[in-house]
Amino acid sequence: MALSKKPTTGMKDILPEEMQIRDYVMGVIKETYGKFGFTSIETPCVENIANLSSKQGGDNEKLIFKILKRGEKLNVEAATTEDEVVDSGLRYDLTVPLVRFYSNNAAQLPSPFKSLQMGNVWRADRPQRGRYRQFMQCDIDILGEPSNLAEIELILATTTTLGKLGFKGFQIRINERRILKAMAAYSGFPEESYDSVFITLDKMDKIGLEGVEEELLSNGFAKESVDKYLELFKGLEEAEDGVAYLANVLEGFLKPDVEQSLQEIIASVKATKSSDFEIVFDATLVRGMSYYTGTIFEIAMPEFGGSCGGGGRYDKMVGKFTGKDVPACGFSIGFERIILLLMESGFKVPSQPEKVAYLIEKGVNGEALCQVIAEAQDARKDGTQVLVARMNKNKKFQKEQLEKEGYTQFKEFYKDPLKQ
Amino acid sequence: MALSKKPTTGMKDILPEEMQIRDYVMGVIKETYGKFGFTSIETPCVENIANLSSKQGGDNEKLIFKILKRGEKLNVEAATTEDEVVDSGLRYDLTVPLVRFYSNNAAQLPSPFKSLQMGNVWRADRPQRGRYRQFMQCDIDILGEPSNLAEIELILATTTTLGKLGFKGFQIRINERRILKAMAAYSGFPEESYDSVFITLDKMDKIGLEGVEEELLSNGFAKESVDKYLELFKGLEEAEDGVAYLANVLEGFLKPDVEQSLQEIIASVKATKSSDFEIVFDATLVRGMSYYTGTIFEIAMPEFGGSCGGGGRYDKMVGKFTGKDVPACGFSIGFERIILLLMESGFKVPSQPEKVAYLIEKGVNGEALCQVIAEAQDARKDGTQVLVARMNKNKKFQKEQLEKEGYTQFKEFYKDPLKQ
Numbered sequence: 001m002a003l004s005k006k007p008t009t010g011m012k013d014i015l016p017e018e019m020q021i022r023d024y025v026m027g028v029i030k031e032t033y034g035k036f037g038f039t040s041i042e043t044p045c046v047e048n049i050a051n052l053s054s055k056q057g058g059d060n061e062k063l064i065f066k067i068l069k070r071g072e073k074l075n076v077e078a079a080t081t082e083d084e085v086v087d088s089g090l091r092y093d094l095t096v097p098l099v100r101f102y103s104n105n106a107a108q109l110p111s112p113f114k115s116l117q118m119g120n121v122w123r124a125d126r127p128q129r130g131r132y133r134q135f136m137q138c139d140i141d142i143l144g145e146p147s148n149l150a151e152i153e154l155i156l157a158t159t160t161t162l163g164k165l166g167f168k169g170f171q172i173r174i175n176e177r178r179i180l181k182a183m184a185a186y187s188g189f190p191e192e193s194y195d196s197v198f199i200t201l202d203k204m205d206k207i208g209l210e211g212v213e214e215e216l217l218s219n220g221f222a223k224e225s226v227d228k229y230l231e232l233f234k235g236l237e238e239a240e241d242g243v244a245y246l247a248n249v250l251e252g253f254l255k256p257d258v259e260q261s262l263q264e265i266i267a268s269v270k271a272t273k274s275s276d277f278e279i280v281f282d283a284t285l286v287r288g289m290s291y292y293t294g295t296i297f298e299i300a301m302p303e304f305g306g307s308c309g310g311g312g313r314y315d316k317m318v319g320k321f322t323g324k325d326v327p328a329c330g331f332s333i334g335f336e337r338i339i340l341l342l343m344e345s346g347f348k349v350p351s352q353p354e355k356v357a358y359l360i361e362k363g364v365n366g367e368a369l370c371q372v373i374a375e376a377q378d379a380r381k382d383g384t385q386v387l388v389a390r391m392n393k394n395k396k397f398q399k400e401q402l403e404k405e406g407y408t409q410f411k412e413f414y415k416d417p418l419k420q
Numbered sequence: 421m422a423l424s425k426k427p428t429t430g431m432k433d434i435l436p437e438e439m440q441i442r443d444y445v446m447g448v449i450k451e452t453y454g455k456f457g458f459t460s461i462e463t464p465c466v467e468n469i470a471n472l473s474s475k476q477g478g479d480n481e482k483l484i485f486k487i488l489k490r491g492e493k494l495n496v497e498a499a500t501t502e503d504e505v506v507d508s509g510l511r512y513d514l515t516v517p518l519v520r521f522y523s524n525n526a527a528q529l530p531s532p533f534k535s536l537q538m539g540n541v542w543r544a545d546r547p548q549r550g551r552y553r554q555f556m557q558c559d560i561d562i563l564g565e566p567s568n569l570a571e572i573e574l575i576l577a578t579t580t581t582l583g584k585l586g587f588k589g590f591q592i593r594i595n596e597r598r599i600l601k602a603m604a605a606y607s608g609f610p611e612e613s614y615d616s617v618f619i620t621l622d623k624m625d626k627i628g629l630e631g632v633e634e635e636l637l638s639n640g641f642a643k644e645s646v647d648k649y650l651e652l653f654k655g656l657e658e659a660e661d662g663v664a665y666l667a668n669v670l671e672g673f674l675k676p677d678v679e680q681s682l683q684e685i686i687a688s689v690k691a692t693k694s695s696d697f698e699i700v701f702d703a704t705l706v707r708g709m710s711y712y713t714g715t716i717f718e719i720a721m722p723e724f725g726g727s728c729g730g731g732g733r734y735d736k737m738v739g740k741f742t743g744k745d746v747p748a749c750g751f752s753i754g755f756e757r758i759i760l761l762l763m764e765s766g767f768k769v770p771s772q773p774e775k776v777a778y779l780i781e782k783g784v785n786g787e788a789l790c791q792v793i794a795e796a797q798d799a800r801k802d803g804t805q806v807l808v809a810r811m812n813k814n815k816k817f818q819k820e821q822l823e824k825e826g827y828t829q830f831k832e833f834y835k836d837p838l839k840q
Contacts, residue, residue: 003741004468005524008508011464013521015528019460023450030443035773035800037807039825040439044431044554045465045540046485046510048424065466066488068506070544076505080497085505086488088428090466101433104425108435110821112809120465124490134464147810149780152793160800264786272794274801321423353455360569366684373572374692380455380580381694387457389532390567401530405459 010125010133016405021342022136024349026118028164029138029333036157038116038140043097045090045120051100052089056317058289060092063123065133090122094139095291095314095330102143102328103321112144114153118335130340139311141330143318148261150329151295152268154311155279158331162299163275165338166347170277170308171300172269175285176262177292177312179246182254183283187229189221195290197221197229204284209233233283242281265295291317295329303341309334354384357407359391359398363415372413430545430553436825441762442556444769446538448584449558449753456577458536458560463517465510465540471520472509476737478709480512483543485553510542514559515711515734515750522563522748523741532564534573538755550760559731561750563738568681570749571715572688574731575699578751582719583695585758586767590697590728591720592689595705596682597712597732599666602674603703607649609641615710617641617649622706629653653703662701685715711737715749723761729754774804777827779811779818783835792833 007013014022030040052064066086068074079085091097094117102113118138125133140157142150155172162170180201184194200215207215209230216226232249239245243266247259262281269279287296287310296312311331319325356379360372376386387407392398399410427433434442450460472484486506488494499505511517514537522533538558545553560577562570575592582590600621604614620635627635629650636646652669659665663686667679682701689699707716707730716732731751739745776799780792796806807827812818819830 003471003474003520005520005741007464007520007524008466008468011466013464013525014462015525016459016461019462022462023460027447035803035805037775037777037805037809039436040443041436042434042439042442044427044433046428046431046542046554048428051423054423065490067510068486068488068502070485074502076496076502077500079499082488082494082496085496090487100423100425100427104427105433105435110825111812111818114807122466134466145810147782149789149808149810152789153808156793156797160797264789267786268790268793271790272797274797321425355457357457362567366687369569369572369684370688370691373576373688377576377580377692377694383455385455385457387534388569388573389457390565390569392531398531405530 010127012132012134018339018343020349021347022339025165025335025338025342026138029118029161030116032161032164033116033140033157036114036153036160038114038157040116040118041098041101042117042119043091043094043101045122046088047091047097047100049083049086049089051096052092054096054320056096056099056291056320057092060123063125064092065090065122065124092123093121094119094137094332095141095317098139098141098330099317099328100321102326103318106322106326112142112150115139115141115143117141132336136335137332138335139330139332141328143326143328145329146315146327148265148295150327151265151297151313154329154331155265155269155297156272156274158299158309158333159269159273159275159277161333162277162338165342167301167338167341168276169302172277172279172297173282173285173300174262174266174279174295174297175282175287176258176295178258178294179243179250179254179262179283180286182250182258183229183232183246186250186253187232188225189229193221198286201284202286202288204233236283242283246283262295287312289314297331299334301337301341303345304337307334308337308341352385352406354409355387355405355407356384356409356411357387357389357399357402358411358413359389359395360413361391361415361419364413368413368415430547432552432554438759438763440769441767442759445585445755445758445762446558449538449581450536452581452584453536453560453577456534456573456580458534458577460536460538461518461521462537462539463511463514463521465542466508467511467517467520469503469506469509471516472512474516474740476516476519476711476740477512480543483545484512485510485542485544512543513541514539514557514752515561515737518559518561518750519737519748520741522746523738526742526746532562532570535559535561535563537561552756556755557752558755559750559752561748563746563748565749566735566747568685568715570747571685571717571733572692574749574751575685575689575717576692576694578719578729578753579689579697580694581753582697582758585762587721587758587761588696589722592697592699592717593702593705593720594682594686594699594715594717595702595707596678596715598678598714599663599670599674599682599703600706602670602678603649603652603666606670606673607652608645609649613641618706621704622708624653624704656703662703666703682715707732709734717751719754721757721761723765724757727754728757728761772805772826774829775807775825775827776804776829776831777807777809777819777822778831778833779809779815780833781811781835781839784833788833788835 067088069087291314292312293315294313298310299308301308313329315327376388379386487508489507711734712732713735714733718730719728721728733749735747796808799806
């Protein structure tokens, strides 16, 4: 037959063992975020292609799975471009759909609105180990809150959740797009080149100060600007309070309330955190998406090279849908990385129900079968997980398999009651 | 701006109020099915187009959202047919993906394998009230169990779940594809016309015996066959035990073990059911999908005209992927209909945490803000849901809105402590 047993390229089947951990993590996330007043919403996985191609998604827009028009609207023979044959696509993140959702439903939502979204997103990335073309994202966002209370609550909710999942000793790195810009302006880089400068800066942890210097110079930036820029980072290395140091040096380029707000976020999180992590200012943190307008942050795990989630403030995106800006700030947990870390660490889901397997010989039927099933129904009422199965020919192997699934008790039922 | 606030045609945004009920129902489903030994799995929402177009999906195959090829594989200009530009599509059900999953992973799965799948499926149906192009399905299936223990467990698990959700007085209607066929054979319909006969029979509840008679005759079937067929249904109306009656009349057309197995399912479910429903034999039950090979069943709710879920045995589908048949039986809950019924009945999610809103005046910052947040963190540890928000100018309206969301207690924090 022509049917393919494999999942489509770059996507994966999730087996019960992993699924159990995923279900558990989703449960902890929903419960913990719920305690902070976040409410779940859901948006369709499919969005209009115009929304997905609106430049909010940066490079992800190159990776969209596009969906064919249907019926009379589709004329493949006459079409010469992709645009003519598609009208929608699979979402590549949860932020663009959230902002559309908010724009569509704001009248029915509280203000501020605290949203929790868990759902799959799709990106046609080159397939590689541990990275899939369908993956789960888990985002919390606060819309309609202009003050830094949004950032504080988002960071506390996310770190509390990570703590409940057993993660310790991680870092929240925090920065401000306006500080990034002020540093570039102070150094004399031309405004239209900021994004290019930040792309180089983003490599600091890999190539170091010298590497950044080299790349900026080879990209044709003035030596004077590059020197001034690097001086700032050298100064930061010695500064006790990085934010205060920059606020001082960048006077005239940075509004004083930016420093005050960022200091307040860091201090509040330090004072009220309920799990084991640190929050640190990191002037080299860039975060790729161009939609960020203020604070940006990222989770760094010691067990994992790279980010395990991040977010920031994006006060200008709702306006793209409604014409009127609404303050917005979000934090996304790297759900798939969290699962990967838990699986690799041999994590076991806590407090499972007692698991009993009832094995029934083939000849047990009618009234006798009823009795076994009734007994199973009673045990389930008491909270026990009962698997009712026919006894295989190789009973020993069957039991070994069931033990792997966590069944610790067995009860056998035979046609001949004496065998029992 | 060109951005659209509305979801794409036929799909919907799910607001917090509905989402809370959906989350609760999903939780009950997972927990209850878990007690029966079903384990969760997940398959990608995207499947290869060849699998989706393999005639397993019946009419649903006409409703596939097809996904465009990417990169060099795509040449819209040269293409003249749909097939040339697509390589995958969104799944229209969870059964075809499950069977592919099982074929791909059987070596790592227990035997029998009891699967629970909850996930969205997509059908490009004509949009209509209450029916959406993206909707959730919730399926349990047992693969590798040839005996009727599979049917008994599926029906008990599903009805126990419905009972836990508060549904009462519903019916499980049950029939057998082999009885349907034996009735048609006994009446003398030609074998190639069985599907056409069953399509007419399926309308019995709407058009009655006379309507069925009329339609069969006008479809050109022999009067003698139609008369003989209708006699069977008239006989059934008077029979005390429909299955026994048919087994008797259809002798020679129906294997005796079909009667025995069906009787055993009905008797076992009656004897061991833990919620308020009836199980009834219904010789007019057809179930559309051609892949069913044995037992078929359906949930009928008094509150709802039409089916709220169904399923049956499909012993021949795994063989389409692997070349070797594996016995299989499944039951799908009509998740969206269940949600609709609960919403319409004013259902409230039980045992919610205490919900307190902390309203903070704009001027409360720095150390004072820290104290409020620390207090919220403490209350959350005790299980309380605490919303921390800035006080709006119209505090009265803000509180009214929060009361609608279930916040029953308020605590206000002012810059001037005397105001508190």
